[in-house]
Structure formats: structure tokens, C-alpha cells
Amino acid sequence: MAVPRIQMDQEPRTGILDFPLELLSLTFEHFRIDDDDCTQDRTELRDATRALRLTCRRLSDAATLILFSDLIIDLNKESVRRAEELVSRNPLIAASVRKVVISLACYKPGMADDMALFVRARLEDIDQACWRCVPDWHMIRSHLYESELELVDEWYSDSKGPPEQIECLRNGCRIFEAWNMDRYLDHDEDSDVYEFEEVTERGAAVRNYRELIWKAHEAYYEKHQEQLELVESGSFVQSIVRCLGYLRQKGLQFIITDDIKSPYPESVYIINDNDCLLTAMSAPHGWLDNFVSQSDRDEVSLPAVRLLSEIPAASYRAGTPITDLNLECFPTWGQLSLLFPGAPSLSTMSEMFAELGTACQHLERFEFGREGMSFLGPVWQHRGSMSPQDRLHANSFFKAMFSGGKLNAIYVDTLKFGHGVSSTPPEY
Numbered sequence: 122m123a124v125p126r127i128q129m130d131q132e133p134r135t136g137i138l139d140f141p142l143e144l145l146s147l148t149f150e151h152f153r154i155d156d157d158d159c160t161q162d163r164t165e166l167r168d169a170t171r172a173l174r175l176t177c178r179r180l181s182d183a184a185t186l187i188l189f190s191d192l193i194i195d196l197n198k199e200s201v202r203r204a205e206e207l208v209s210r211n212p213l214i215a216a217s218v219r220k221v222v223i224s225l226a227c228y229k230p231g232m233a234d235d236m237a238l239f240v241r242a243r244l245e246d247i248d249q250a251c252w253r254c255v256p257d258w259h260m261i262r263s264h265l266y267e268s269e270l271e272l273v274d275e276w277y278s279d280s281k282g283p284p285e286q287i288e289c290l291r292n293g294c295r296i297f298e299a300w301n302m303d304r305y306l307d308h309d310e311d312s313d314v315y316e317f318e319e320v321t322e323r324g325a326a327v328r329n330y331r332e333l334i335w336k337a338h339e340a341y342y343e344k345h346q347e348q349l350e351l352v353e354s355g356s357f358v359q360s361i362v363r364c365l366g367y368l369r370q371k372g373l374q375f376i377i378t379d380d381i382k383s384p385y386p387e388s389v390y391i392i393n394d395n396d397c398l399l400t401a402m403s404a405p406h407g408w409l410d411n412f413v414s415q416s417d418r419d420e421v422s423l424p425a426v427r428l429l430s431e432i433p434a435a436s437y438r439a440g441t442p443i444t445d446l447n448l449e450c451f452p453t454w455g456q457l458s459l460l461f462p463g464a465p466s467l468s469t470m471s472e473m474f475a476e477l478g479t480a481c482q483h484l485e486r487f488e489f490g491r492e493g494m495s496f497l498g499p500v501w502q503h504r505g506s507m508s509p510q511d512r513l514h515a516n517s518f519f520k521a522m523f524s525g526g527k528l529n530a531i532y533v534d535t536l537k538f539g540h541g542v543s544s545t546p547p548e549y
Contacts, residue, residue: 138179145183186217192368193222194361196348196405196425201360208367215367220374223361223432225425225450226381226405228345239338240300243402247300250391251293255286262297289392292326296392299330333395337402344403352424358435365441375443377429379407379450408450426452426459430477430518437480446522447488457514478521485527490534 171188175181194204208215232239251258351357381404391401408423429448436443452459461473523531 138177145180182213185213189214189217190219191222192218192220192364193224194364195224196227196351196357197344198347198351201351201357204364205360208364212367216370218368218370218373220376221361221365221368222376222378223428224381225377225379225428226407227379227423227425228341228348228405229423230345233342233345236338239341240334243334243337244297244300246401247293247296247392251289254289254392255293258290258293261290261294285393292392295326296330299327300334329395333399334402337399340399340403344405348405349424352428355431358428358431361432362435362439362441365436366439368441372445373443374445374447376447376449377432381405381407381410408452423452423456423459426456427462430460430473430521433480434473434476437483442480442483444483444527445486446484447491449491451489455511457511457518460514460518474517474521477518478524481521481523482525483527484522484525486530487522487528488532489522491532 171184189207192204192208194200208218232242248258248262251262255261390397392398408425429451433443433446
């Protein structure tokens with residue numbers, strides 16, 4: 122006898138797609154990892170989050186809130202254009218941004234104008250890249266300086282190391298041969314620059330590397346001019362202000378840095394691939410990077426320094442004051458007057474200082490000198506005592522930063538100036 126089936130009203134089941142977007146976003150927060158985590162884990166989790174955006178619109182929206190939490194703007198026209206388009210055309214992405222990172226990595230005026238200085242600085246880069254790839258690099262380099270090229274050939278001919286390491290050594294030697302002699306800086310095709318070269322593999326490689334460094338310098342000069350235009354015209358600051366107009370969420374963290382993230386995880390990619398090498402040699406620097414002597418450091422003038430005061434002031438004028446500011450770059454002595462540019466008189470500077478102080482009245486959190494900042498101590502100690510003008514500009518800047526009554530969190534690492542770690546402004 123068949124047992125009759127009892128029909129029961131089934132309540133509709135609730136699936137993940139029925140969750141509110143806010144709850145989905147909180148769930149996917151577990152995919153978010155800190156920058157301190159290993160690269161492999163970070164890549165895997167980011168790839169998993171990207172895959173979620175390919176499933177359906179609802180999961181895509183939730184994953185978007187995780188993937189686009191940082192808005193990074195570099196000091197170049199293409200980066201500014203992309204940032205403005207991203208936040209203006211995508212309200213969901215604009216709402217997901219929690220951190221704005223302004224990278225002021227720069228193209229040094231001295232290196233843009235002086236080919237010899239550019240080559241010397243880039244040889245320092247090559248030296249470091251080869252050293253990381255080839256353990257015996259510095260021993261080999263000493264033979265290069267002494268023109269004992271046959272010993273170098275013998276070394277890598279007999280080497281039993283990995284093929285990419287041997288190639289890195291060979292290419293590094295060719296680069297030093299091509300760039301490390303002053304007479305090869307003459308780019309006159311009618312001169313006897315290439316006279317010594319025979320039709321050999323070495324000669325062809327050396328010639329190619331000389332052509333590459335000239336292309337790199339030309340690109341470097343053009344990018345320097347582009348940065349100069351962005352800073353002096355005020356268009357870079359105005360673009361940042363426009364982006365902030367779309368980011369209305371509270372607690373937005375604002376970081377100004379000069380840090381550069383290399384697109385190449387290993388030095389061997391830079392040395393063994395000419396396209397990568399050209400990109401790396403025409404890349405910008407941190408404010409204290411690529412100085413080959415103390416005199417070079419003292420003579421450098423960085424137009425981007427003025428942005429440290431212009432960005433907070435302009436943001437306040439536009440009705441989007443910065444409340445959380447982290448400075449990861451700062452000028453050295455001789456450049457501090459650039460913090461308040463265009464101030465020929467004390468009264469003009471006082472007006473600019475007052476404007477910055479007003480903008481900082483909304484500041485709730487201020488950080489200076491975290492691990493991302495270059496170590497300024499040796500530079501400052503070398504110069505002895507500050508000039509009265511430098512002292513005035515530095516004091517005015519930090520007084521403005523600390524003048525707000527809403528400040529509730531301060532971190533200042535005076536170790537960057539050769540002192541200790543403190544929660545108070547550095548004493549000059």
C-alpha cells in the first residue's frame with residue numbers, strides 16, 4: 122500500500138545573491154589583505170576577487186568595493202586622465218575608494234639637462250641590478266674599470282651558473298663598456314665614437330646599448346618637461362581636487378609619497394630585456410634616489426615640493442578638506458623654500474602659511490616618516506646647521522600641520538632627520 126505524500130509549503134530559500142550589497146561587501150572584506158603579506162598570497166586573493174566580478178552584476182558590484190579601494194595618481198598626464206575618468210564615470214568605484222595615494226616620484230632637472238649626470242646615475246642602477254643577480258658582480262666590475270675585458274670574457278665563458286645569470290653578467294658588462302667612458306657621451310655620428318668597434322657580437326651589443334641610453338635620456342627629458350608643466354600650471358593640483366569631488370566618503374586616507382613600484386620583480390628582467398631596460402632607465406625616482414655625489418644632492422631643485430602645501434590648501438578651497446594625511450616624502454635643506462613657492466616677501470609667505478593652517482584645521486590624523494620615507498638624516502647632518510630661510514619654511518609648514526584643534530592621532534618619526542622616534546614635531 123503506497124504511503125500518501127504530504128505536500129508542505131516550502132519557504133523560499135535565501136541565497137548569497139539575496140544579501141544586501143553592504144553585507145556582501147563585508148563578507149568579501151576577508152579577501153582583502155595588507156601590503157605586508159607575501160606577493161603570492163596577495164596575487165591569488167586579488168585574482169579570486171577579480172574572478173567574482175565575472176560571475177554576475179551583484180557579485181561584481183560587491184567585489185568592486187574591495188578591488189578599487191586605493192586610487193593611485195602619479196605625476197604624469199596619463200595617470201591624471203585615467204584617475205579622473207575612473208571616478209567620474211563609475212560612481213560605485215568612487216564610493217569604494219578608501220585611500221588616495223599621490224606619487225610624486227620625479228624626473229630630476231639635473232639629470233634631464235645633463236647627459237653625463239644621467240649616465241652616471243643610471244650606471245648606479247645597473248650596478249645594483251647586476252649585484253642582485255650575479256653574486257660576484259663587484260669583482261667582475263673591477264676588471265671592467267681596469268679594461269681587463271679578456272678576464273671578464275674568461276670568467277663568464279667558464280661559469281657554470283644558471284643561463285639567465287650568465288646572460289645578466291654578459292649584458293651588464295656590455296652596458297658598462299657602452300656607458301662608462303666619457304668619450305662615448307658624444308653623440309655625433311660623424312665622430313670616431315665607434316671607431317674601435319669591429320663587426321663582432323660585442324661591438325654590436327655595445328653600440329645598441331649606447332643608442333638605448335640616448336633614447337632613455339630623450340624620454341626622460343620629455344617626461345621631466347611634462348611634470349614641470351603639470352606642477353607650474355597648477356593643472357595637477359586641480360585634477361586631484363576634481364577627483365576628490367567624487368569621493369565624498371568620510372575617513373578617506375590621503376598619502377603623498379615619492380615611492381616607486383618597479384614593474385619588474387627581478388633584476389634579471391631589467392638587464393636581459395632591452396625593452397624593460399629602456400623603461401627602467403627612463404623611469405622617475407624618489408626625491409633622494411639616484412644621487413651620485415653629495416654635490417648633486419645639494420644642487421637639485423624639485424618643483425614637486427610645492428605640492429606638499431598646495432594640495433591640502435586647494436582641497437580645502439574646493440570644499441573637500443583632507444582629514445587624514447600621511448607624508449612619505451619631504452625635501453632636504455636648500456629645497457625647503459619650495460614648500461611656499463612664489464613668496465618673495467615675508468608678508469606673502471605669512472599669507473600662504475595662514476591658508477595652509479586654515480586647511481589643516483580639519484586634519485584629524487597626521488603621519489610623517491613611516492617606512493615609505495627616504496632616510497634624510499645623512500643629508501641633513503652633512504649640511505651642519507639650517508639656514509634661517511630653511512628654518513622659517515620648515516617651522517611654518519609643521520606649525521600649520523599641527524595647528525588644528527581636531528587632531529587626535531599624530532605620528533612623527535624624527536629618525537628620518539637623524540634624531541629619534543617621537544610623537545611631536547621635529548625640533549630645528
